[in-house]
Amino acid sequence: MPQIFHRSANTIARVSIYGAVFILAGLGYLGWRVNFSSYYTNVGAHEPQPVPFSHKHHVSGLGIDCRYCHVSVENSSFAGIPPTHTCMSCHSKIWVNSAMLQPVRFSYATDQSLAWTRVNALPDFVYFNHGIHIHKGIGCTTCHGPVGDMPITWKANTLYMRWCINCHKHPWRYVRPRQYVFSVTYKPPPDQNALGRRLVKEYKIKDATQITDCYTCHR
C-alpha cells in the first residue's frame, strides 16, 4: 500500500503538536495581558468629568488638604465627595466668571447635584473602609497614585484583589508614619522595610491571617 502522506508530514505533525503548546500558552498570555491592560483595568484612563477638576492645581499648587473636600475619609468607609457648596466656598470669590466652572454655579443655583464619573470603583461585594486604612498609616497616594500630579484624576492602580492582598500580606512595604498619610509628596525612605515593620507593630496592624481573612472585605 502506497504511503498517503509524504515523510515531511511527520514534521508538520510534530511541529503543530509541539506548537499547540505555544499557541495555547500564547492565548493564555494574551488573556493575561488584556486582563491587566489599561483598556480593561481603566488604569490611567481619563474619564470625562462635568468639570475638569485638577488635583494637581488644588493639592500641589494651592496646598489644600485632602480632608478639606474628602471630609469623612478618616472615620467612614466612604471618603466623601464634596458637595457643590464646598466648591463654591472659594469659587464664589475667585474665578466667578470662569466658563469652566459654569456647571458648578449651575448646580449651586438650581440645587441639582453635579454627577461626577467614578474613577476608583470597587465591585459591590467588596466592603472597603477608608477610615481604618488612614488610621493604620496607609497614605492616600499608596492607592490613588500621585494625586498631586494629576491635572485630571485617573485611576493609578488596578484595584484588583491580588493588588489589595499584596499589601494585606506585606503591609510593612507600604505603611508610612501617620503624619505623612495625607502628603502627596511623601517618598518611602530607603529603609522602608525596617520602618514598616516598626510601624506595623506600633499601629497594631494585624497579621496576614487576620487581614487576609475573607470577611475583612466580603460579606
Added chain:
Amino acid sequence: MSGKEKPQIPIDLAAVRSALEKSGGKRMWRGLDDLAGSREFQDFRDHEYPYDDPKSRLGVSRRDFLKVAGAATTLLGLTACTKLPVEKIVPYVNAPEQIVPGHPLFYATSMPFQGYGTGLLVESHMGRPTKAEGNPGHPASLGSTDIYAQASLLDMYDPDRAQVVLREGHVGSYSDFLDLLKGLRAEHLAKKGAGLRFLTETVTSPTLADQFHDLLTQFPQAKWHQYEPLARDNARAGAKLAFGEYVETVYHFDQADVVVALDSDFMASGPGAVRYAREFANKRRVTGPDSTMSRFYAVECTPTVTGVQADHRLRLKSGDVEAVARSLAAQLGVKVSSVVTAPAGIPAGWIEAVVRDLQNHKGACVVVAGDHQPPVVHALAHAMNDILGGVGKTVTYTGPAEANPMDQVQSLRDLASDLDNGAVEMLVMFGGNPIYNAPADIPFLDKLKKAKLRIHLSLYDNETAEYCHWHIPAAHYLESWSDARADDGTVGIIQPLIAPLYNGVSAHEILTVLQGQEGRTGHTIVREYWMKQKPGANFEEQWEAWLEKGVVADTALPAKKVALKLDFDTSGGGGSKPGGMEVVFRPDPTVWDGRYANNGWLQELPKPISKLTWDNVASVSPTTAQQLSISNGDVLKVSLGGRSVTAPAWISVGQVDECVVLYLGYGRRRAGRIGTGIGYDAYAIRSSDTPWFASGLQVKKTGDTYKLVTTQHHRIMKENGVETEIESRAAFQRGVMRVGTLEEFKQNPDFAKNPPDETTEAKSLYPPYNYKVGYQWGMSIDLNACIGCNACVIACQAENNIAVVGKDQVSKGREMHWLRVDSYFQGDLDQPQIYSEPVPCMQCENAPCEYVCPVGATVHSPEGLNEMVYNRCVGTRYCSNNCSYKVRHFNFFLYSDWNTPSLFGLRNPDVTVRSRGVMEKCTYCVQRINEVKIKAEESNRTIQDGEIATACEQVCPTKAIVFGDIIDSGSRVAKVKGQSRDYSLLADLNTRPRTTYLAKLRNPNPEIKE
C-alpha cells in the same frame, strides 16, 4: 377553593398514637409527619433538597444539561471578564448636617399598632430607613420589638401601596380634594355637622384626639366612630363591669411568682406584649441551682406562643374558660352569683391546686384574662387580683391610654344604622378596611353605599377604597408626624424618617382642613399641640429631647385607685355553654387582622408551632380529626348561623377537642400582588355578637384537598446518632432539645451537659486553629427564655437582605430564613409539651461545610466564624449537603428582587444582595462585627462586651440570645456558656459549635400529676 395540587397522603392518627405510646413519654417529636414516619418527612430528613425538579420546564434533565454545559465551561468562564460598569457619584449640593456617607443615623420614633405605640430606633442610610430596632427607653419596647415592627419597613417600601389620589376609581388631584373639603366644611358648619361621620381605628394619639375634640366642638352633631376587627372590647367592658369605668390594666410579670392566664396570649398580642415577654422571662431566668422561677398556668383552646410556655397548660374550649374563672374565683373567695360546676376535661384537683398556689403567693401572683374572653371573665380576673392582693404590685390600673375608649362593635352598629337611616351625608374613614373585616351580620358594603360622600384614607387601595368616592393615599408612620401612647400611657412622638414616597398624607393633615386651619403641616400640628400641653420657655429644648429619646417625659399615666364593684357579676349562666362543635376566631399570628396580607416577610414567616406559611387554616385537634376523619389539607365547609366558608383543615396537636379555630386576616380580595386571593376569609362567618367564639358550628368535608405548606419537617436534625461500634451508643439519643424540671435541675445541675469525651479538639484530623487570641465570637441561646415569637427570624431577614421565595419554593424546602425556629413536641397527641428552638448557623469550630467546598467559598476565620464568600461560590451545594444542622440556604433562582426600584431603598447597604446560584447562611451579622471592630481600632481600644449585638440578639423580647467574645471571661456570653445547662447540638459529631444552648426548664406544681 379547589384542590389543584396532588393530594397529600393522610396520616393514620390511630397508628401514630400507638407508636407514640410504645416510644414512651420522653420522646421528642417534630410533628405528626415525624410520628407517622411519612414519606415526605423522611425525604426532608434524609436529603438536602428532596424535591429538586428532575427535569426543567424545557424537558432537559440536570445531567444532560451538565453534559452540554461541560463543553462550554471554558467559555462560561469568560463571563467573569466583564468590565466594571461606569458609575456616577452624585454628591449633595449642600450637605445636610450630621449625614456622613457610610454611617447610618438612628432616629427615635414610635410605631402605632392597633393604636398603641411601640418605641423604635430606626436606622437610616442616607435618608433611607432600612431597619427598625427597639428603643430601650420606651416602656413598650425596652429595646426589643415584635415581628410587626420589623416587617413594617417592608410595608413602607411596598410597591403595591396606594400611590395616587383616586376619585371614583380614576386618578384625581389632591388639590381638588382639598377644595372640595373646604367647600364641604362651610356646608356642614351650617348644619352643625349633622350627617358628618368619621370612622377611625383605635386611637391613642393625643394630638389626633385633640383635633377630633376641636372638630366635634365645631360640628356638634358630627360623630366619631371607631372600629377595628380585633378591638379589645371585652377588656374594656370587663373593666367597666368591675370598676364602673374604663381603665387600662398594666401587669407586672416580674413581680409575679404565680401567673394564671385565662385564654390570654399576653406575650404575643395586645399592648405591652414585648415588655410582658421580657418581664416574664426575667422572672424565670435561671443562672444556677439556687435560682427560682415563677410558675405559669395557662388555660386555652389552641396552643399559642404564650400558652405553650405554661408549666401546666389546660386545653379547654373557649366557652368553658368562664366556668374555670368562676370556679377559681369562688374558691378564692370572690362572691360569684351562679352555681359553679367545673366543665368536663379538667383533671381532678387541678383548680384546687392552682387556688392553693395562688393563695400561697398572695401579693405576688396575677390572673390575666384574654381579650377573647367575655367581659365577665375580665371582671372576675380583676376581682381575683384584688382578693389576692396583687393590685399595686403585680397589676396596676391607670386611666385609659386610648383617646376615646368605646365599644367598637357597638360603634360600628351605630354607624351602620345611621347609614341605613340615610343620616350620613359624608363619611370620612381614616385607615381601616371595614368592607373586608366588618362582622358578617353588618353587611357594611350595602350600608356604606348609602352615604352620599365616602372618603377613605389608607396605605392601600383596598376592598373599602374600591367603594369610596375619594381614596387618598396615606403616609406610612415612617413618613409622617404624629404621636402614640404605649399601654402605660407614655407618649412617643412619631417622627418621619423619609418624605412620603407616594405623596401620602396623614389623618392630621386632612382633619386640619376640616377644622378650618388649612395649611398646617403634620409637624406644626403635633408640635403646637405639645406646646399647648407643656408650655414654657424651654419648650424647644424639651421638644428636641423628646424627639431624641423617643418618649415625651412624664406622660406615663399615673396609677389609679379603683374600687371593685361588689355586684358586678349579675349574669346568671355560668358553667358550660351548650355543647357541640365550637368555633374560635383568632388573629393570624403573622398577618394579624389582614393588614399585613401584602407583606411577603410576614406571609413567609412560619407561624409559631404549626410552621405553616402563606395560608390560614381551620385547625382541629387530633381526636376531632379522627372522629371526622379529617387529615391535613382536607377542605372543610364550616357553617355558623347560616353562613359558611370553606377552609383547609390542619391538625393542631394540643388543641381542645370539638373545636375549630379559624384564623382571620386571609382571603383578601384587594390586598396587592402578594396578598390577594390567598387563604380563606374567616370574617365571612364572624358575627358581631360572637366575635371570638361560638358553639354550634357545622363541619363538613367537601372532598377536595388543598396543598398546605409547612416548614415543620424541613431541615430536620436526626434525633438518633450514628450507631457506632461502641455498644452503649447504639440506642444513643442526641437530645437536640433538652428539657428538665426545676426540681431535676436542682438535684442534678449537669443534666443537660454533653459527655466531655464527645467534644475534644484532639479528635479532629485537621490542624487546629488558634482559638486563644483576638476575639472569638460565640452565641448562647437560652431555651428557657425563648418563647418562639419569631421576632429573631424576621429581624434577621430585615438585617441581612434575605429574599422571599413564595409558597411553591417553600414546599420544596427552599425557604431562605437564615435563622429558623424549630418546634418540638413531647408527650401525647392531645396534650403535648411544646418547645421552640431557634437554630442559626452554629459556626462550628470543626465545620463540616468548610472541608467539602471545592472552590474555597466557605472558609474559617481566625475569630471562629464560618465565612460564606458569595463571590467565590459556584453553587455546588456540597457545603449544604454536609451541614449537620441544615442551616445553609441555596438561591435556586434569582429570589432577591433586582427589578423593583422601591425595594432598593429597603436593602441594608452593608450586606450583599445575593444572586442566583449562590449559597448563603447566617454570618453572626459580620457587618455589625466589622463596623464595631473598625470603630474600636480607630479609637485604639478593644471591643467592649455588648457593643456588638446581632440582629437576632437585639430584637429578642426575652433576651434569650447572647452574643460576644467567648475567651473574654468577663463577657456575658462566656458567663452564660459557663452555666451547667449549656449544651451543644449534635455534640457527638465533634463539630464543636460556637452556638450553644441552655436547656429548657419547667417548674410544674408537684401537686398536679400529669
